[in-house]
Amino acid sequence: MKRLPKRGAYDRETVFKILDEAFVCHVGFVVEGQPFVIPTNFGRSGETLYLHGSAASRMLRTLSQGIPVCVTVTLTDGLVLARSAFHHSVNYRSVVVLGTARLVEDPAEKMEALRLFTEHIMKGRWGDIRWPSEHEMKGTTVLALPLEEVSAKVRTGGPIDDEEDYSLPVWAGVLPLPVVPAEPIADARLKAGTEVPGYMKSYRRG
Amino acid sequence: MKRLPKRGAYDRETVFKILDEAFVCHVGFVVEGQPFVIPTNFGRSGETLYLHGSAASRMLRTLSQGIPVCVTVTLTDGLVLARSAFHHSVNYRSVVVLGTARLVEDPAEKMEALRLFTEHIMKGRWGDIRWPSEHEMKGTTVLALPLEEVSAKVRTGGPIDDEEDYSLPVWAGVLPLPVVPAEPIADARLKAGTEVPGYMKSYRRG
Numbered sequence: 001m002k003r004l005p006k007r008g009a010y011d012r013e014t015v016f017k018i019l020d021e022a023f024v025c026h027v028g029f030v031v032e033g034q035p036f037v038i039p040t041n042f043g044r045s046g047e048t049l050y051l052h053g054s055a056a057s058r059m060l061r062t063l064s065q066g067i068p069v070c071v072t073v074t075l076t077d078g079l080v081l082a083r084s085a086f087h088h089s090v091n092y093r094s095v096v097v098l099g100t101a102r103l104v105e106d107p108a109e110k111m112e113a114l115r116l117f118t119e120h121i122m123k124g125r126w127g128d129i130r131w132p133s134e135h136e137m138k139g140t141t142v143l144a145l146p147l148e149e150v151s152a153k154v155r156t157g158g159p160i161d162d163e164e165d166y167s168l169p170v171w172a173g174v175l176p177l178p179v180v181p182a183e184p185i186a187d188a189r190l191k192a193g194t195e196v197p198g199y200m201k202s203y204r205r206g
Numbered sequence: 207m208k209r210l211p212k213r214g215a216y217d218r219e220t221v222f223k224i225l226d227e228a229f230v231c232h233v234g235f236v237v238e239g240q241p242f243v244i245p246t247n248f249g250r251s252g253e254t255l256y257l258h259g260s261a262a263s264r265m266l267r268t269l270s271q272g273i274p275v276c277v278t279v280t281l282t283d284g285l286v287l288a289r290s291a292f293h294h295s296v297n298y299r300s301v302v303v304l305g306t307a308r309l310v311e312d313p314a315e316k317m318e319a320l321r322l323f324t325e326h327i328m329k330g331r332w333g334d335i336r337w338p339s340e341h342e343m344k345g346t347t348v349l350a351l352p353l354e355e356v357s358a359k360v361r362t363g364g365p366i367d368d369e370e371d372y373s374l375p376v377w378a379g380v381l382p383l384p385v386v387p388a389e390p391i392a393d394a395r396l397k398a399g400t401e402v403p404g405y406m407k408s409y410r411r412g
Contacts (some may be wrong), residue, residue, distance in 0.1 A: 024282050024296065026232040028243035035241050037234035037278040039300050072243040076230050081406075084336040085324050086346075090230065094245050118291050128376050130290040140292075158393045170334050171400050172393040175409060182382040187364045194377050200287075203381060 015152050018093045019044050019073055021206035023121055027051065028070040029062055042071070043116030047147040049097060050104070050113040052140055060141040064103040071097040071145060075206075078176040082159035083168045091174060093154045101143035113142045124199030179205050221358050224301045225250050225279055227412035229327055233257065234276040235268055248277070249322030253353040255303060256310070256319040258346055266347040270309040277303040277351060281412075284382040288365035289374045297380060299360045307349040319348045330405030385411050 025042045028035055038059050043050040049071060053060040063069055073095045080089035104110050111132065118126045132140070159172050181203050184196050231248045234241055244265050249256040255277060259266040269275055279301045286295035310316045317338065324332045338346070365378050387409050390402050 023285070024280060024298070026234075026243050026278060026280070028232075028234040028241035028276075030236050030239065030241050033236065034274045034304065035234035035236050035276045036304075037232050037243050037276045037302065039278060039280040039298065041296060068240045070234075070241045070243045072232060072245065074230060074232070074245040079229070079327055081328065081331065082335070084342075085320055085332070085338050086342040088324055088327060088331075088335075090247060090327070092230070092245065096243065098240065098242075114291055118294055121285055121294060121296070122287065122381075125287065125294075126291070129288070129294075130371055130374060130376070132291050136290075136292040158391070165336055166395050167397065168336060169397050169400055170336070171390075171403050171406070172396060174391045174393075175328075175406060176388040176391065177385050177411075178388055179383050180386040182384055184377075185364070185380045185382065187378040187380075189372050190378060191373065191375050194375055197377050200377070200381060205383075 011152065014154070015095050015147070015150055016044070017206075018075060018095045018152060019049065020120070022073040022075055023205070025071050025073045027059065027063070028072065029059065029067060031062060041117055041121065043113060043120040044147075045112070045116055049145045049147055050116055051101065051143045051145065052113065052117055055139050055141045057141065060143065063101045063143055064141060066100050066102075069099060069101055069145065076177060077156070078174045080155075080159050080174055081172055083161045083165040083170045083172050087159050087161050089155060089159070091155050091157070094152065096151050097145060097147060098149040099145050101145045104142040104144050107137070109144075110137060110140075110142050113144070114140070122199060122203065124197065128197060217358065220360070221301050221353070221356055222250070223412075224281060224299045224358060225255065226326070228279040228281055229411070231277050231279045233265065233269070234278065235265065235273060237268060247323055247327065249319055249326045250353075251318070251322055255351045255353055256322055257307065257349045257351065258319065258323055261345050261347045263347065266349065269307045269349055270347060272306050272308075275305060275307055275351065282383060283362070284380045286361075286365050286380055287378055289367045289371040289376045289378050293365050293367050295361060295365070297361050297363070300358065302357050303351060303353060304355040305351050307351045310348040310350050313343070315350075316343060316346075316348050319350070320346070328405060328409065330403065334403060
């Protein structure tokens with residue numbers, strides 16, 4: 001495990017870039033010896049990762065007790081096609097965060113976290129929409145996980161085959177699998193004359 | 207939790223379709239009370255999910271002891287943009303598998319699992335490539351996880367806003383985020399005259 005605080009600026013930036021490009025993380029926790037892995041959204045502010053969900057969510061209630069958690073974020077960039085089955089692989093970038101989550105109770109920090117979730121999904125969105133009401137705030141649990149015990153793994157580039165396999169007449173290389181936004185689908189009840197916002201037209205992950 | 211054996215053909219098909227469209231799963235396991243969530247490839251044959259990795263992998267060694275595991279597969283289909291922050295969401299399809307993995311020792315089952323891993327990444331690939339040697343087989347650990355305790359979750363469609371928010375002049379709808387294969391990148395040492403195979407040209411997930 002590579003721990004963030006002990007590493008240089010480059011690795012910190014790599015970790016942040018992976019976290020900011022992804023919009024779903026997988027949260028691992030244990031209940032009576034059974035591990036659970038649940039996909040969910042998240043946000044980041046500096047060295048804090050925020051999770052949120054309904055106050056009724058079992059996952060949030062369990063995690064807010066301060067039990068060990070693992071949050072993993074994975075971006076898959078492409079398929080690595082080698083000349084042998086053995087050397088087939090996937091180009092990916094992943095971050096694993098271990099730690100204990102803290103319940104966010106301060107209303108200002110909680111509201112800021114909710115802004116981060118929205119802006120994490122789509123930068124610019126927060127300025128357009130109706131913000132959370134007091135009632136919605138109460139119904140939402142927000143947890144903060146410090147980015148202290150963090151490791152990143154990255155695989156890039158083409159296949160690496162055994163020397164004797166390079167003479168095989170087999171196509172080898174990488175098939176990139178980018179996430180490419182398609183045309184926005186307007187809601188059926190959209191108010192007449194409402195245009196697609198600029199931040200959506202130029203939307204890209206990463 | 208929805209358990210596969212108790213459900214109808216439709217749900218079984220839904221689970222299989224999600225598993226087959228994804229090529230990375232997140233494996234959750236516990237070591238001394240600490241959960242770990244690790245991304246990895248997988249394959250499927252009927253009601254068995256296969257995991258593999260280096261025989262030296264800590265994850266594989268740990269799981270082959272027969273401890274509880276959770277394997278989660280998530281496909282993200284698009285961003286759901288509501289008129290309020292509260293109703294923002296993500297369209298996704300996920301499968302959660304709980305159980306205990308079994309070490310695959312039978313050489314025929316192991317080789318078939320290795321075929322499945324390759325074909326899961328790219329259908330048609332196995333017929334082109336060099337198959338695993340005895341040495342490679344020995345260096346690979348394969349685990350089988352029965353698809354018995356399985357649940358699926360699916361969110362589709364547009365945002366669902368509070369009635370009073372529909373009058374807001376805010377664009378709302380879905381931004382689809384499909385995975386779209388880009389042009390294949392040939393390996394620098396590709397044997398002259400080797401063409402991109404047909405199964406790659408027509409490659410689509412799902």
